[in-house]
Amino acid sequence: GHAVDFLRALPKAFENRVPPQCEHHIHIEGSLEPAMLFKLVEKHGVTLDPAMYSTIEALEERYRNFANLDDFLAYFNKAMDVLIDESDFAALSYAYLERVAGDGLKHAEIFFDPQAHTGRGIALDVVVNGLKKGLKKGQTAFGITSELIMCFVKHLPVSSALDAVREMQPFVESGDVIGLGADSSEVNNPPSKFAEIYSLARELSFPNLTMHSGEEGPADWVRQTVFDLGVNRVDHGFHAADDLELLDELARRDTFLTLCPLSNVRLQVTPEGVHQSPIPLLLGKGVKFSINSDDPAYFGGYILDNYVAVQAAFGFDKATWRRICQNGIDGSWCSAERKQELF
Numbered sequence: 001g002h003a004v005d006f007l008r009a010l011p012k013a014f015e016n017r018v019p020p021q022c023e024h025h026i027h028i029e030g031s032l033e034p035a036m037l038f039k040l041v042e043k044h045g046v047t048l049d050p051a052m053y054s055t056i057e058a059l060e061e062r063y064r065n066f067a068n069l070d071d072f073l074a075y076f077n078k079a080m081d082v083l084i085d086e087s088d089f090a091a092l093s094y095a096y097l098e099r100v101a102g103d104g105l106k107h108a109e110i111f112f113d114p115q116a117h118t119g120r121g122i123a124l125d126v127v128v129n130g131l132k133k134g135l136k137k138g139q140t141a142f143g144i145t146s147e148l149i150m151c152f153v154k155h156l157p158v159s160s161a162l163d164a165v166r167e168m169q170p171f172v173e174s175g176d177v178i179g180l181g182a183d184s185s186e187v188n189n190p191p192s193k194f195a196e197i198y199s200l201a202r203e204l205s206f207p208n209l210t211m212h213s214g215e216e217g218p219a220d221w222v223r224q225t226v227f228d229l230g231v232n233r234v235d236h237g238f239h240a241a242d243d244l245e246l247l248d249e250l251a252r253r254d255t256f257l258t259l260c261p262l263s264n265v266r267l268q269v270t271p272e273g274v275h276q277s278p279i280p281l282l283l284g285k286g287v288k289f290s291i292n293s294d295d296p297a298y299f300g301g302y303i304l305d306n307y308v309a310v311q312a313a314f315g316f317d318k319a320t321w322r323r324i325c326q327n328g329i330d331g332s333w334c335s336a337e338r339k340q341e342l343f
């Protein structure tokens with residue numbers, strides 16, 4: 001309705017700068033659409049649990065009914081079994097860029113989970129080289145710049161994450177991977193458990209560090225992430241909003257939150273809808289953030305759908321959108337030259 005019309009009219013207000021310029025929180029495996037999944041099942045002749053995977057329609061319906069993060073992760077981690085050769089990874093990353101080109105996206109910082117692939121016998125260079133091929137093809141076709149950020153998974157032992165970080169070092173040196181993040185199950189996994197992994201990443205000169213924190217975990221875990229681990233980008237960071245003093249501190253430190261409004265609805269963080277998001281509070285407190293899709297194939301929308309849902313919930317004015325978009329550009333991990341082009 002009205003909110004959608006307002007947002008679609010924004011490009012003119014931005015002198016043809018379409019609002020979703022940058023995305024910072026997208027798991028490439030979370031862009032695996034049911035249609036591509038079933039296509040790859042046929043291509044490789046793999047067998048998936050028929051109780052989980054019957055038809056595209058049934059799967060899409062199941063995706064509308066996640067109970068929590070771990071319920072989603074069971075599907076997210078299983079679907080990956082169909083990603084086997086380099087062309088699968090290339091097709092996946094290209095399809096994402098093709099889809100968000102239509103949303104006006106210009107720059108994407110993309111997560112992937114190396115352990116989820118190497119752990120089932122896929123070589124790391126198949127994963128990284130495949131993703132890179134799709135991204136390069138997408139940059140040529142659509143002009144979207146992109147970077148890869150590896151995430152270690154919190155549900156596996158710290159020793160496995162340390163191995164994954166060491167194994168990634170050549171790809172960091174080549175510039176193919178620009179940072180370290182952490183994702184997967186948050187319950188029973190306080191950030192302090194992972195301090196050694198961030199120390200190793202610093203030793204190995206990973207240029208950028210982030211961590212999923214405060215999606216289901218408490219504000220105190222966002223504190224640990226920022227104060228104890230020294231990580232100044234926080235993925236989600238949702239529950240930081242439960243602690244007003246922490247918000248003041250995040251604003252003072254220029255900590256950047258990558259929010260995912262539709263993800264929060266699907267994973268029952270904001271079960272009633274996007275209007276339960278703390279976005280207005282964050283704006284009031286001067287905490288910087290961007291709006292992102294997280295796992296668009298699972299959560300009912302790509303980046304523009306997330307922008308539209310936020311506008312439908314809050315009805316921000318043009319100046320507010322301008323500020324959100326500028327903060328997103330400022331918070332990006334791209335070159336100063338590229339930021340200039342995005343402005």
Ligand code: HPA
Binds near residue numbers: 027030184263
């Ligand atoms: N949280 C944690 N792990 C994830 C997510 C998320 O939102 N998406 C994919 N892996």
Ligand code: ZN
Binds near residue numbers: 183
């Ligand atoms: Zn995420």
